[in-house]
Amino acid sequence: MSAEVLIVGAGPVGMTAAIELLRRGVDVRLIDRSEQRTELSKAVGINVQTLELLQASGLTDRLLAAGLKIRAAHLHLDGTPLADLDLTQADHRYNFLLALPQSETERLLEARLGELGGRVERLTELTGLGQDANGVRVTLRLPGGGTETMRVRALLGADGGRSTVREALSIPFLGARYEEQWSLADISVDWPYGMDAVNLFLSRGGDVLFTVPIGPDRIRAISQTAHVLELLPSGSTVTGTHWESQFRVSLRQAERYQEGACYLAGDAAHVHSPAGGRGMNLGIWDACAFAERYSAGTLAGYSAERHPIGARILGITDRMFRITALEPGLAQSARNFVLRNIVPLKPVQRLIAPNLLGIER
Known part of the structure; x- marks a missing residue:
């Protein structure tokens, strides 16, 4: 051998x-x-589970030094604030998402x-x-x-x-492919949402835009539509495009x-x-x-x-x-109600934050 x-x-x-x-x-x-x-x-995105697992190999401190610590998530509906998530509500030394x-x-x-x-x-x-x-x-x-x-x-x-x-x-390799054509872009952008949190932009039409900062002036934008940049909120000015891609997504498991x-x-x-x-x-x-x-x-x-x-x-x-990605209807209305009225409650946030950070008990 x-x-x-x-x-x-x-x-x-x-x-x-x-x-x-x-x-x-x-x-x-x-x-x-x-x-x-x-x-x-x-x-x-590097989550808490990964940071814990790589501690013994000496990699965690290096990753932390290189990445951005994201401690909040902001949710929007058709340009209007819907809810804010405080990831530091997680009872853990790594109460953040690491962007790298x-x-x-x-x-x-x-x-x-x-x-x-x-x-x-x-x-x-x-x-x-x-x-x-x-x-x-x-x-x-x-x-x-x-x-x-x-x-x-x-x-x-x-x-x-x-x-x-x-x-x-x-x-x-069992499963199926989602119907949607997805797209992403890594861009330098001037916009009113800062560079210290992830943002989820929902729409009543069903389109979704998710952004995460990956540098001092750079974000990753991703959508389940074919043209992610068209979903950027008003007040956004793209000053540089570093990478764009369209792709299909599957849900499969061996x-x-x-x-x-x-x-x-x-x-x-x-x-x-x-x-x-x-x-x-x-x-x-x-x-x-x-x-x-x-x-x-x-x-x-x-x-x-x-x-x-x-x-x-x-x-x-x-x-x-x-x-x-819910389309207009009763389910979407119920989701929006929960996000607006239930999610901001601190006891709820203490339950949600660990799941979003990938904390495994």
């Missing part, structure tokens, strides 16, 4: 798994078919990986996979076109929603997270709407659970642990999306 564990995919999930294994003394190889780590902001572009998160992860003696083998792709009583036998395509065959005790697929590992294992000595984590195991900012965080949780179980010799229980947690988070994000 050239390593105990092979990790396929070197995004935040794969790098976290490698870091957690390396600090436990496990020999790891981490491969990725891309030439370099992402330069895009992609996932921008994924490009920066990956930079910090890769730096820590290197400190532990690991590295990402880039332009390296999994092309073959087989299992027997002795472990997992894989074939890799190497930079320049050569190949390598190796055997490992365990393989973790952290290679995204179109996972090569999941497909090679013939694990069904039927199981393991097959023999092969395992799935992150988007390879589950994908869902951006509502709640849970995607990358749930994947990092998977990665930490995998490393802990590998070290403890309890990987047989990985899927039984992680699958129900994934299903619960997928359900939360689906409900959040459907509630925010």
